[in-house]
Amino acid sequence: MAEKKIRVLVAKPGLDGHDRGAKVIARALRDAGMEVIYTGLRQTPEMIAEAALQEDVDAVGLSILSGAHMALVPRVLDLLRANGQDKVRVFVGGIIPDEDVTKLQAAGVAGVYGPGSPTQKIIDDIRATVTGA
């Protein structure tokens, strides 16, 4: 009870209809002992920020395959800040060109993961950023 659980919101913004990757990550994080709030398909940035607030999560994982990451991710970051949740770390998974990776990181994204990234790396990164280790 006493130990602080890491809570992560896993969301699938955008209009594409595949959430297999998001589900795989959700289960991997659970198996690593985290509490994952899974919100399903077609989440708008507003829905994601609202859920992150109500659930008081430590991190948000976004799975984006649609190519709309430059429209969606900065918007999520802005809304989180507007809600006073600047400490929430955002991680992005999907097919993201290198130049966009740099831009997203500059905008404040804590980690970007392409297809085939080892899930253990994602788990370790989330744990390290959240616990500040």
Place this chain on the structure above:
Amino acid sequence: MDLVRSVLSGDRLALARLLSQVESGDQAGVEALNALFPHTGGGQLIGVTGAPGTGKSSLVNQLALHYRQPPGGEPRRVAILAVDPSSPFTGGAVLGDRIRMRELSGDEGVFIRSMASRGSLGGLAAASAGAVQAFDAAGYDIILIETVGSGQSEVEIAKLAHTTLVVDVPGLGDDVQAIKAGILEIADILVLNKADRPGVESAERALQGMLKLGHPTKRVMHHGRTEDVAAAKGEQAAADEWIPPIRRTVATEGKGIVELAMSIEGHRQFLESSGEWRGRERARLQNEVELLLQGELMSAWRSRVSPAQYEAALDALVERKQSPRQAVAALLNGHGGKA
């Protein structure tokens, strides 16, 4: 205390943080709840339980939509506490109830919180009681608590609610019947969801059968004839008695929700007119106090007995040198060996 004032003034981030503190059992959360307690008592607590996948989240979603815009009534503020089990092996959890509640997003009058069952049964019950108090103090009129009905934990959580809905669906196999018999006892209202599926009639008959088993003497007393089953028609019998009505719903289409809400309101009125509301409040709070007492007494006792003493006492049991009762007497006296 800042957090308390913020929660009372409707600050959603403050409420979210308080819920985390309550969940992890932080001292700060305990103190905030103490300060908030005088502001509770206004919320109507509705428990929704049933086997996995029966449509609980879909129903909670529909009920919340209903209470946000009741036909011909004032909108009520709605909080939802959705509890899912933690993995016993890793302590992690995937909490997926929000998937069915996307229609509620964007509405400031709704607050949804997912909670993992985490460690102990008592811990979960205490955490959910605390979370419900936080919602209540924050001014939510309707508090819906979703739990998976598969064992003792939902019975504990149901004790939190004023009205408990038990959700069933057509075509659940016989293996689930035993579980059902257990959770039926806690039902104030039976919901037969997925009524668009084949087998509704026989499922309803089965539920009626189990209800009869649950209330045999009362039924005979009040009606004289056992076949005169008020529950079958969803009517109420004598004023001092509540027979759980059966309500058919199709949660995915919003069918039967108005009628279900009427039954919930009927149960609330029954509790008030029969004086049971105060009785339930007392029983609810007594239950919470006893859970907390058990936890406190246990941890106070553990801090007084060394692990070595405890181990020695257990060894003595295995070797049949003392009985379990003798062991308890000895451990309470602060020594582990034979009393």
